[in-house]
Amino acid sequence: MLNFSRWAVAAILLPLVIGILCAVPSFLPDSAAEKLPRFMQTRVNLGLDLSGGSHLLLEASTQDVAKQRLTNMEEQVRTELRRGDPKIAVGDISSRDGKLSFMVRNPAQVDAAVERIRPLTQGAGLTGQRDFNVEVVNSSTIVITPTDAGINNAVKSAMEVATEVIRKRIDEMGTREPTIQQQGDNRIVVQVPGLQNPKALKDLLGQTAKLEFKLVDVNANPAEVAQGRAPVGSEVLPYPDNPSRVPVIAVKRQVMVSGEDLTDATQGYDQNNQAIVNIRFNGSGGRKFGQVTSQNVNRPFAIILDGKVLSAPNINEPILGGSAQISGNFTVESANQLAIALRSGKLPVALTVVEERTVGPQLGADSIRAGLIASLIAVVAVAAFMFFSYGRFGVYANIAVTINVLVILGVMGILGATLTLPGIAGFVLTIGTAVDANVLIYERIREERRRGRGVVQAIEYGYKEASRTIFEANVTHAIAGGIMLALGSGPIKGFAIVLLIGIATSVYTAVTFTRVLAAWWLRTKRPTEINI
Amino acid sequence: MKLLKLVPDNTNIGFVKLRHWAFALTALLTVLAVGATLHRGLNLGVDFVGGLMIEARFQQPPQLDKVRTTVDRLGVGDGSLQQFGDPRTVQIRLPLPEQGGAGAANAIVEKARKAMTAEFPGVTFSRYDTVSGKVSGELIQNGVLAVMLAVIGIAIFSWFRYEWQFGISTFVAIMHDVLMTLGFFAITQLEFDLNIVAAVLTIVGYSINDKMVIDDRIRENMRKYRKMDMKSLIDLSVNETLPRTVMTSVTIMLALGALLLFGGHVLRGFTAAMMLGIVVGTYSSVYVSSSLLITLGLTPQAGERKERKSIAAQAERVGPRDDGARP
Numbered sequence: 001m002l003n004f005s006r007w008a009v010a011a012i013l014l015p016l017v018i019g020i021l022c023a024v025p026s027f028l029p030d031s032a033a034e035k036l037p038r039f040m041q042t043r044v045n046l047g048l049d050l051s052g053g054s055h056l057l058l059e060a061s062t063q064d065v066a067k068q069r070l071t072n073m074e075e076q077v078r079t080e081l082r083r084g085d086p087k088i089a090v091g092d093i094s095s096r097d098g099k100l101s102f103m104v105r106n107p108a109q110v111d112a113a114v115e116r117i118r119p120l121t122q123g124a125g126l127t128g129q130r131d132f133n134v135e136v137v138n139s140s141t142i143v144i145t146p147t148d149a150g151i152n153n154a155v156k157s158a159m160e161v162a163t164e165v166i167r168k169r170i171d172e173m174g175t176r177e178p179t180i181q182q183q184g185d186n187r188i189v190v191q192v193p194g195l196q197n198p199k200a201l202k203d204l205l206g207q208t209a210k211l212e213f214k215l216v217d218v219n220a221n222p223a224e225v226a227q228g229r230a231p232v233g234s235e236v237l238p239y240p241d242n243p244s245r246v247p248v249i250a251v252k253r254q255v256m257v258s259g260e261d262l263t264d265a266t267q268g269y270d271q272n273n274q275a276i277v278n279i280r281f282n283g284s285g286g287r288k289f290g291q292v293t294s295q296n297v298n299r300p301f302a303i304i305l306d307g308k309v310l311s312a313p314n315i316n317e318p319i320l321g322g323s324a325q326i327s328g329n330f331t332v333e334s335a336n337q338l339a340i341a342l343r344s345g346k347l348p349v350a351l352t353v354v355e356e357r358t359v360g361p362q363l364g365a366d367s368i369r370a371g372l373i374a375s376l377i378a379v380v381a382v383a384a385f386m387f388f389s390y391g392r393f394g395v396y397a398n399i400a401v402t403i404n405v406l407v408i409l410g411v412m413g414i415l416g417a418t419l420t421l422p423g424i425a426g427f428v429l430t431i432g433t434a435v436d437a438n439v440l441i442y443e444r445i446r447e448e449r450r451r452g453r454g455v456v457q458a459i460e461y462g463y464k465e466a467s468r469t470i471f472e473a474n475v476t477h478a479i480a481g482g483i484m485l486a487l488g489s490g491p492i493k494g495f496a497i498v499l500l501i502g503i504a505t506s507v508y509t510a511v512t513f514t515r516v517l518a519a520w521w522l523r524t525k526r527p528t529e530i531n532i
Numbered sequence: 533m534k535l536l537k538l539v540p541d542n543t544n545i546g547f548v549k550l551r552h553w554a555f556a557l558t559a560l561l562t563v564l565a566v567g568a569t570l571h572r573g574l575n576l577g578v579d580f581v582g583g584l585m586i587e588a589r590f591q592q593p594p595q596l597d598k599v600r601t602t603v604d605r606l607g608v609g610d611g612s613l614q615q616f617g618d619p620r621t622v623q624i625r626l627p628l629p630e631q632g633g634a635g636a637a638n639a640i641v642e643k644a645r646k647a648m649t650a651e652f653p654g655v656t657f658s659r660y661d662t663v664s665g666k667v668s669g670e671l672i673q674n675g676v677l678a679v680m681l682a683v684i685g686i687a688i689f690s691w692f693r694y695e696w697q698f699g700i701s702t703f704v705a706i707m708h709d710v711l712m713t714l715g716f717f718a719i720t721q722l723e724f725d726l727n728i729v730a731a732v733l734t735i736v737g738y739s740i741n742d743k744m745v746i747d748d749r750i751r752e753n754m755r756k757y758r759k760m761d762m763k764s765l766i767d768l769s770v771n772e773t774l775p776r777t778v779m780t781s782v783t784i785m786l787a788l789g790a791l792l793l794f795g796g797h798v799l800r801g802f803t804a805a806m807m808l809g810i811v812v813g814t815y816s817s818v819y820v821s822s823s824l825l826i827t828l829g830l831t832p833q834a835g836e837r838k839e840r841k842s843i844a845a846q847a848e849r850v851g852p853r854d855d856g857a858r859p
Contacts, residue, residue: 049659049798057667059666199638199641199642202638203638353637353662353664354663354664354666354667355661355662355663355664355667356637356660356661356662356663357659357660357661358659358660358661359658359659360656360657360658360659362589362656362658363587363589363658363659363798366796367796367798370794370795370796370799371795371796371799373794374790374791374793374794374795374796375790377790377793377794378786378787378788378790378791381786381787381789381790382783382786382787385536385782385783385786386783388535388536389535389536389537389538389779390535391535421798421799422727422730422799422802424795424799425791425795425799425802425803425806428787428788428790428791428795429734429784429787429788429806431787432780432783432784432786432787432788433738433741433780433784435780435783436741436780436783436784439776439779439780439783440745440776440780443773443775443776443779446541446775447772450541450542465752468748469744469745469748469749472693472744472748473740473741473744473745473748474741475689476686476689476690476737476740476741476744477737477738477740477741479682479685479686479689479737480682480685480686480733480734480736480737480740481737483678483681483682483685483733484678484682484730484733487674487677487678487681488674488678488729488730488733489671489674489726492678492726492727492729492730492733495727495730495734496730496733499734499737531535532535
C-alpha cells in the first residue's frame with residue numbers, strides 16, 4: 001500500500017499537474033489569457049450573479065402556436081376549395097375547441113373536398129401520422145383536427161425559428177457573448193452578461209415584429225367601427241395614435257405586402273426630422289407594393305405591427321422604387337429597435353418573460369471580492385487548524401487542499417462550467433469537506449497507534465480502513481449533489497457542479513495524493529515515531 | 533510540538549444510555565420546529581411566490597419609513613422592505629401584475645427607479661428579479677422534489693449497503709435535520725429562496741456523510757466483536773469516531789464562519805442555514821441515528837446474515853481482523 005514505483009507516482013501526479021495548468025488561465029488578465037493556445041483556453045466562466053447581467057426566461061404559448069396553425073389551415077382550405085377547379089362551395093366554417101369544421105354545400109362533392117384537403121396535411125413524426133386528421137361527420141361536414149404529433153412538430157419548429165430570430169436580434173444589438181438556449185419544449189433562456197439596463201433588450205424580445213401593409217377601409221361607417229364592427233372583408237384594429245382620437249380603424253383583411261418581403265430596415269429621419277424606419281422590399285414585394293399603390297392613389301393604407309396600426313399615411317403617388325418609410329410617433333431609440341426587429345424577421349410565436357434576474361456589475365464585482373476574501377480566510381483558518389492538529393500530516397492535507405482547489409478550477413475550465421455565487425459557497429464548503437477525508441485517515445492512524453501498531457503499519461491501516469469509509473460517505477454525498485444537478489435550476493446547479501467536481505477531486509487529492517507524500521516521508525526518513 | 537486534540541483519547545461516553553432523553557429532546561425540538569413552520573410560515577422569496585424583488589443601494593443609509601412611503605406611493609400593490617447587514621442596501625419586494633408579462637414588470641421597475649431617484653439621489657438598483665407565478669410554482673415543486681429524492685435516495689443506499697435499520701435511522705435523522713432547518717427559517721424569518729434549497733441539500737449531504745462514517749464503524753465493529761452486546765458496540769463506535777466527528781465539524785464551521793463574516797450579504801442566509809445544519813446534523817449523528825439502531829432492533833447477527841447472503845458484499849468485504857490489537 002505504501003510502496004509506489006516511480007511510474008505509479010508519475011501516473012498519480014500527472015492528472016494533478018494537468019488540472020493545475022488548466023486552472024492557470026483563470027488567474028490571468030483577459031489580455032494575457034487570450035494569447036494562450038487553444039487547448040489552454042480553459043478559463044472558468046463567471047455566472048451572471050458574479051459578472052453582472054441579465055437572465056431572461058422566455059415562454060412561448062403552445063396554445064398560440066396551435067391556434068395560429070388552425071388559422072393558417074383555414075386560410076389554405078378556403079383557397080384550395082374556392083379557387084381550385086372545380087370550385088367547391090362551403091359554409092359554416094368555424095374553428096372551435098381547436099378543431100376546424102365546415103359544411104360542403106353539395107353533398108356529392110364531399111369526397112372530392114376531402115381528396116383536395118388531404119394533400120394540405122403533412123406527415124408528422126416517425127409513426128406515419130399526419131399533422132391533421134381529416135374526417136367526415138354527418139355526411140356533409142368535414143372536421144379537421146390537429147394531431148398531437150402535428151402540434152408538437154409545429155411548436156418544435158416555431159421554437160427553433162424563434163431561437164434563431166432572438167439570436168439575430170441580440171447580435172444586432174451588439175451585445176457581448178450572449179447565451180441563447182432552448183429549454184424544455186417551449187422556453188428559451190437568454191443570458192446577457194454585463195448589461196446595465198435590460199429594458200431595451202426586453203422590449204426588443206417582447207416584439208413579435210409581424211409587419212403588414214393593408215388598405216384602410218374608407219367606406220366603413222365610423223360609428224360602427226368605433227363599436228368594433230367592420231364591413232365584410234374588413235376588420236377593426238387598434239390604432240392608439242389615430243389623429244381622429246378614435247383608437248381604432250377599419251382595414252381590409254387582404255394583406256398588400258408583409259414583413260416577409262423585406263430585405264432591409266434601417267432607422268432614418270423624415271423631412272420634419274422625425275424618426276422613421278426606412279424599409280426596402282425584395283423584387284416581388286416591391287412589385288406588389290407598386291401595383292397596389294398605383295391603383296389606390298389618394299387613399300390611405302395602414303402600417304400594422306403586431307396587430308396594432310402604427311400609422312395610416314395617404315398614398316400621394318405610386319410607390320414604385322421598392323422602398324418605403326414607416327412613420328408612427330417613434331423616438332430614435334424605438335425606431336432603431338423596430339428596424340432591428342424587422343431585419344431579424346418576425347417571431348413565429350409571441351414570447352413572454354416568465355422569469356428575469358438582473359444583477360448590476362457593481363454588485364457582481366463586490367460578490368467576487370467578498371467570495372475571494374472569504375475563501376482565502378477559510379483556507380488559512382482551516383490550514384492553521386489542520387497544522388496544529390496533525391503537524392506534518394496536517395501540512396500534507398493542506399498541500400492536498402490547495403491542489404484540490406486549483407484542480408477544481410481547472411476541471412471547471414475544461415468542462416466549460418460556470419462559477420456562480422453559490423458556487424463560491426460550494427468552494428468554501430469543499431475546502432471544509434476535503435479535509436474531512438484527511439481527518440478520517442489521521443484519526444484512524446492515531447487510533448491504530450494507540451492500539452499498539454508500529455508506525456508503518458498504523459499508517460497503512462489508517463489509509464486502508466479510512467478509504468472505505470471515505471468512499472461510502474462520498475458516494476452518498478454525490479447522490480445529493482447529482483439530484484441537485486438534475487433538478488436544480490440556476491443557482492442550485494452552479495453549486496452542485498462545484499460540489500460534484502469537488503467530491504471527485506477531493507477523494508483523489510486527500511487520499512491518493514497524501515498517501516504518496518506519506519510514503520515518500522516514510523521511505524526517506526524511516527521514522528520510528530510519528531507525531532500525529 | 534504538542535498537537536491540538538479537541539477530543540481526549542479513548543473517550544467512553546454512554547451515548548446509548550442517554551438515548552431516551554435524547555429522543556425526547558429531539559422529538560420536542562422537531563415538534564417545535566414543525567409547529568413554528570406551520571404557525572409562522574416561511575418568509576418565501578420571490579423565487580417561490582413569484583413577484584418582483586429589487587435590491588436598492590443608497591448613497592447614504594436611508595430612512596426606512598421614507599423608502600416605505602415612496603414604495604407605497606407607486607400604487608402597484610403591497611410592497612415589503614427588508615434590510616440585512618449593510619444599512620445602505622434595502623430589498624424591496626412587490627407583487628407582479630397578473631397580466632401584461634414583461635412589459636408590465638418593466639414598467640414597474642422603471643416607475644420605481646424614477647420615484648426612488650427623485651426621492652434619494654444617487655440610488656442604484658444593484659439587482660432585481662422578477663419571477664412569474666407559473667415559474668415560481670415549478671421552482672417550489674422542484675425544490676421539494678429534490679430534497680425528498682435526496683433523502684429517500686440516500687436512505688435506500690444505506691439500506692442496500694447495510695441493514696434496513698440503517699436506512700430508517702438515517703432517514704429519520706436527516707428528516708429531523710431538514711425540519712430543524714425549516715424551523716430555524718420560520719423563527720428567524722430569514723428569506724427562504726432557491727439558495728436555501730441548495731443549503732438544505734448540502735446539509736442533507738453533509739449529515740449523511742457524518743452518519744455514514746459512524747454506521748461504517750458500527751458495521752466494522754459488528755464483524756470484529758461478534759459477542760459484544762449492541763449497546764456497548766454502538767457506544768464504542770460512536771466514541772471511536774468522536775474525534776473525527778468533532779474535528780470535521782470544527783473545520784467546516786471555520787470555513788463557513790469565514791463565509792458568514794466576509795462572504796457578502798447575498799450569501800448570508802445560505803451560510804446561516806448551513807452552520808445551523810452542521811450543528812444539528814452532528815447532534816443527530818451522535819445522539820439520534822446510532823442509538824435509534826437499538827430501538828429498531830439491530831443485532832450483531834444481522835451483519836453476518838447479510839454477508840452470507842450477498843456476494844457483492846463478500847467481494848468488497850474487509851475481513852474481520854483479530855490480530856491482538858484491542859482498544
